[in-house]
Amino acid sequence: MECFDTHMHSEGKGITELKAMAEAGIKLAVSCAYYPVTPSHSSTLVDMFRKLTTFEVERGSKAGLRLIPAVGIHPRCICEDWQNALSWIEENGKVVGEIGLETASEVEVEVLSVQLELAKKLDLPCIVHTPKKNKLEVTEKVLEVVDRSGIGEELVVIDHATSGTVEKIIKRGFWAGLTVQPGKLSVEEAVSILENYGFESFVLNSDTGFNDFEMLTVAETVKALEERFDSGDVKKVAVENGKKLFKLR
């Protein structure tokens, strides 16, 4: 079954890896903005957005992979003049991401809030990161900030959800992102969450990027689901929910 990796970082992947993803059935992926060292200036963010929305999309296409670029300021990429990167997002963004909270510091909350307001104003889908550390506590804070922004729930995926956070996320009407990757969810854990909560509110992703040896986890999860569930249901998390969320055809 063709599938959609709703959150990865193509900038960390070589072209033979992007090709391997496409050959495994992952024909569509959202490539999220992220810079692996904290930028010293907003122009590093803007140039990264320019690279992501032009060069990376072309590179994906050469590999047989349709890349949807998401631009935004990640909580680990906040530079002093971060506000100066917003106008580029406002003028050019189609998907806002990866945004969210890492430590839930004051500046992180401000950067997230401002970007959610922007997304609300422009009616753009948002990919919202939750961290590994203090997962439950920071996810609560993320949900509070997103609620306060007043953005439509259908525009927001709360990402890297776990069995401990998923109920809170979908009860409030947001999409929950299941990230299948060593150190996050295993294929079995993702399957078990879907078995418990149904297929309506979920999207799958790998978050694969600069340091990950595994990049086919969405295809592997879809395969495992196909062995146990109705193909109509599987198709929802494999591709349809993601297309709805990101307004793609």
Next chain:
Amino acid sequence: MECFDTHMHSEGKGITELKAMAEAGIKLAVSCAYYPVTPSHSSTLVDMFRKLTTFEVERGSKAGLRLIPAVGIHPRCICEDWQNALSWIEENGKVVGEIGLETASEVEVEVLSVQLELAKKLDLPCIVHTPKKNKLEVTEKVLEVVDRSGIGEELVVIDHATSGTVEKIIKRGFWAGLTVQPGKLSVEEAVSILENYGFESFVLNSDTGFNDFEMLTVAETVKALEERFDSGDVKKVAVENGKKLFKLR
């Protein structure tokens, strides 16, 4: 035989690709600075240098590949305030690259000259690019600029040399870089150049980066050389010349 890829762009490669290089015997590589869209501001260059000298070196190490970062302003990466990136190179650089000429415009010549002067002052090795287009003419111009700088020949590799440019390069005492990659030299062409000119003045590289499907060409070339030449000679281009040029142990 272990070998040394003296010019690649690790930022364009995924970690499984870096690992494949190491597994093919390429245990050592120079990773050159390059940004795939023209930077809007010098801080994009500086942040890229920071990424290359920290994050990329660690990523190489995870993959079993020792990466030597080269920092410099590529002729296709010249932003308006490029001078502001020089102090970072001066304070932190160990190898200067990728520098050189693409169209040989006035500003390109200035950026190359200033960086050669810096390398001369600091006694640092330099990787100097020559373009595909107008190869012969622009290589002549590169040689003229390098000569004028007064930098020691033993510190300079004139890269992407071809059968048409190699004689001019080595006659003046510079190292010649043979880049084995589709669109540049084939394995056979590189072998034939070495057969004609000997092994003393050459280093091998792939220039593999963001868009290249082939990344093992240095190992392939070394293997082809081993079938025909004395292993002492092969070792010179496989690893020893590069270590001498870049002052490595």
